[in-house]
Amino acid sequence: MATPKEALTAAVQTININSNGKASPRNQSIGNQDTVTFQNNDPNDAATVTFLGAGANEFGGSVTIPAGGSSAPLTPTSSNLTVDYNVIVGSNGGGPFSIQVGTGPLEIDIVDLEGDTNLPTAEIPNNGSIVFGNKVGYTATIQFNKANVLFDGNGNSVTQQEVSANSSGAVLTGRGTNQDVGYTINVAGHPRKVETGNGSIKVGSN
Numbered sequence: 097m098a099t100p101k102e103a104l105t106a107a108v109q110t111i112n113i114n115s116n117g118k119a120s121p122r123n124q125s126i127g128n129q130d131t132v133t134f135q136n137n138d139p140n141d142a143a144t145v146t147f148l149g150a151g152a153n154e155f156g157g158s159v160t161i162p163a164g165g166s167s168a169p170l171t172p173t174s175s176n177l178t179v180d181y182n183v184i185v186g187s188n189g190g191g192p193f194s195i196q197v198g199t200g201p202l203e204i205d206i207v208d209l210e211g212d213t214n215l216p217t218a219e220i221p222n223n224g225s226i227v228f229g230n231k232v233g234y235t236a237t238i239q240f241n242k243a244n245v246l247f248d249g250n251g252n253s254v255t256q257q258e259v260s261a262n263s264s265g266a267v268l269t270g271r272g273t274n275q276d277v278g279y280t281i282n283v284a285g286h287p288r289k290v291e292t293g294n295g296s297i298k299v300g301s302n
Contacts, residue, residue: 279295
């Protein structure tokens with residue numbers, strides 16, 4: 097007689113928020129079946145967690161946590177992705193911080209012909225990953241300012257990536273602790289590269 101497959105047990109992962117608007121751990125990994133709870137350790141002010149970019153609605157939108165309290169468990173709507181968020185407690189703010197659900201990448205979208213993105217400052221854990229989505233009708237070239245931080249699927253360091261119009265680039269994996277790589281984006285349909293087409297990605301911040 098066959099034995100029924102045992103259901104996976106979801107765990108509740110807790111992220112602590114302090115009075116300075118800092119999250120700990122700042123890069124939280126959870127399983128696809130897990131939920132996450134935010135604990136606000138400030139005794140006086142409420143904390144607001146705002147999810148960013150393409151993942152803005154993956155946990156149901158922004159969350160307000162009362163002083164000294166915790167949020168209800170939040171369930172991701174999708175599997176295998178990374179979501180960034182900011183925190184505000186009173187007059188203090190911090191972020192971005194990240195939640196990696198399963199093993200998926202953080203999506204950074206190129207949103208206009210000037211090369212602007214929806215996540216100009218991004219955060220991923222060490223060995224986390226990113227993917228650029230090009231939402232405009234021209235090829236975008238991304239130039240990274242540091243080698244040996246982002247790597248392709250063959251383990252090669254990537255300092256430049258070309259992403260075709262209305263498509264996504266190859267997934268890049270970040271390696272290292274407290275690495276910070278900047279980038280500029282040049283969209284082929286724009287007559288010149290402009291200063292707004294840039295951003296940064298923090299990898300493995302403690």
